[in-house]
Amino acid sequence: MLIAQVGFAPNTGFARFDFGWDYLLDGVTLVPVVLGLFAMPEVIDLLLRRSAIASEETAAHGGMGQGLRDAVHNWWLIARCGTIGTVCGMIPGLGGLAAEWFAYGHAVQTAKDSSMFGKGDVRGVIAPESATAGQKPGAILPTVAFGIPGNGSMAVLLGVFLIVGLRPGPEMLRENLPLTSMMVWTVVAGNIIAAILALALQNYMVKLCYLRATIIAPLILCFMVVGASLATKSFGDVLIFAVFGVLGYIFKRSDWPRVPLVIGLVLGYLSETFLFITVDRYGIAWMWERPIVVIIEIFMIASIAYPIYRKAKGTRESRRQAEDVE
């Protein structure tokens, strides 16, 4: 969240933590941060291992059928994360990336054994993918019903509505209902076509995983740097990518989680905006005078305290078992 505070303050326009560098006035861009934090350490490890991403023996297990079985087996996770995605899509400004991380966090927190997340647990892929699929239809809803775009692409869609003379609002659900239904079916058809293409190409794409590290790693690294510098089309992105790459590698080597950093960066700007508005309107008393805030605070405290309690209980039990054995 501290990283999200780099650049102009949302409510006052006050420039912060820019170190006299114009690039930082617009804040730290998400794409180079995510690429640096997650992709760079993997490429470094790949180069250190000097082996392919996967061996043919490992990848031969399962395939398309296993993927389908995983999806069916985790149907309840798909339903929950799809709902998270839809709700996030409906909230203007929150965006798809927040939905993906929320869903991932939810999957980790609700899993009985979360030790394999980030190390090959398929639920870590299923959860954010379900949220991504859910957030797009969710974003259409406020755009069509209220004229409030849920994200950037919906803002473009809203612009198209106005160009062709359509007015978003209740009439989109009455007079223009066929058009609204067509939009819903377009999303469905788009997802089906994407799934068919993915299934058709997967056998070819997966072969990339068998390439030697000395072939695949420099390619991935170069594509990552190109992708990172497309965020603002500035070499500042490359520097941010490098800084967060180093940080990501240190975090990985010392077993610090990297996902909370990204969630903090995504939500930092929004939380600061509304924190300032709230303090400006109610003073510090908003923390105990507003009933909904109090309920949310109780949930927050419970969500922090419960895992600590569960861990302490587990430690006590294992100690007792060890004493019994002795």
Next chain:
Amino acid sequence: MRQAIKSSTWWVGIALMVPFIVAMAVSAPWSLGGKLAPWIVGTCAIVALLIHSYSGVRRGVDAKPEPLPDGVHPLKGRALKVYAWVALLLILIPLLGHQIATPLFILVFMLASGEALWLASLLAAIIAGFIFFILEKTIHVGLPDPLIAQWLGF
């Protein structure tokens, strides 16, 4: 205590306090709108990190970092070479631009890694073509100008 001091996880927790302390110190003279969030975030983060560090000293650090491949030390030999290659790419790109630095890096890296000249040249040519024909000419992505061109006044 000894276990905590030997753990890199514990030291990273200590080091993470530094940016928050610096941010709070830097933002102290600012207006409420400017310093409200840095102070709230900084206070929460420092308290959490202090609890983490204290619990590490009292009960030991519960972390299981992924092991490096056999025989690789994170600050010696092969690891240093890999860091140097990555650093070279990150320096070359702003200096020469994506169009030159990326294929050049692929060619040099693959040859240094013992790959065949034809394969290295082919991949370098493919990535150069991708950047020039796909990114620049087809989808009109404006890549930043290289610093060397700016210095030479192009």
